[in-house]
Amino acid sequence: MPLDPAREWLAAGITGLQRQREWDAVAIVRGGGAPGDEVAFVALPDGTFVLESHGAADPTFFAGALRESIVPPYRALAVRRPELWAVGAVGIEVERLDPSPRGTELELTWSGSQLALTIDDLPAEPGQASALERVAASRVRGAYAAHAHRVRGDLWELSILKL
Numbered sequence: 429m430p431l432d433p434a435r436e437w438l439a440a441g442i443t444g445l446q447r448q449r450e451w452d453a454v455a456i457v458r459g460g461g462a463p464g465d466e467v468a469f470v471a472l473p474d475g476t477f478v479l480e481s482h483g484a485a486d487p488t489f490f491a492g493a494l495r496e497s498i499v500p501p502y503r504a505l506a507v508r509r510p511e512l513w514a515v516g517a518v519g520i521e522v523e524r525l526d527p528s529p530r531g532t533e534l535e536l537t538w539s540g541s542q543l544a545l546t547i548d549d550l551p552a553e554p555g556q557a558s559a560l561e562r563v564a565a566s567r568v569r570g571a572y573a574a575h576a577h578r579v580r581g582d583l584w585e586l587s588i589l590k591l
Contacts, residue, residue, distance in 0.1 A: 451516035453497030458512055459489060465508035470579050471500040472522065478580050490515045503585070521586045525559035528582035536560050536574040537591075564588045 468480040469487035471494075477487040490506040494517050504517040531547035536557050543554040543561065554561065557576075563586065564574040571591035576584040 450518070452502070452519050453494050453517045455490075455493035455497065455515045456512050457490065457493040457506075457515060461508040461513065463508055463510045467506040468504070470503050470520070470585070471517075472579070472583070473500050475500070501585075522579060522583055523563060523586050524582050525557075525563070525576065525584050526582060527559060528584075529557045529560065529576075532578040534560055534574070534576040534584075536564065536576075538564070538572050539591075540571045560584075560586075 465485075466481055467483070467485040467487060467490060469490070470478040470480065471487070471491050472478065477491065479485065479487060487504070487506075490504060490513065493513075493515055494502075494504065498517050498519060501522045502517040502519050504515060506513050506515040529547065531552075533546075533548050534557050535546045536554065537544045538561075545552045545554040545557050547556065560574055560576050564572050567588055568590045573589050573591055575587045579585050
């Protein structure tokens with residue numbers, strides 16, 4: 429009976445397909461902290477930061493390490509390893525939504541004939557996200573899915589995908 433390594437390779441996760449890139453920029457920095465500490469933040473185009481992790485860490489230190497690799501806006505995560513900090517960042521799109529909808533997470537879908545909205549995972553009247561609908565409709569022709577995450581005040585992180 430011939431040996432078929434393909435089955436074993438798939439079980440081990442070896443498919444020949446490369447993984448999707450997780451970070452747009454990475455950096456390593458020396459600094460204090462305990463192994464396992466994490467600092468999550470969003471860097472905004474105006475040079476300010478929104479700290480998303482608990483604690484009073486200053487994201488300026490980590491943003492400095494990324495300065496040559498990525499321009500704001502981006503979302504970053506710094507994780508303390510035994511001797512160093514590893515910092516990863518991914519570029520994001522931010523937009524002011526006016527009027528700013530209630531909630532912190534919006535999911536708006538347009539099927540081509542029906543508009544559906546959830547706010548913080550609860551069904552809602554689509555008219556409550558009219559600003560997100562305007563932005564999505566101006567960028568995508570036909571069916572789409574739009575996700576918005578409130579960063580601060582009326583500033584939202586957007587992801588709009590054609591379906």
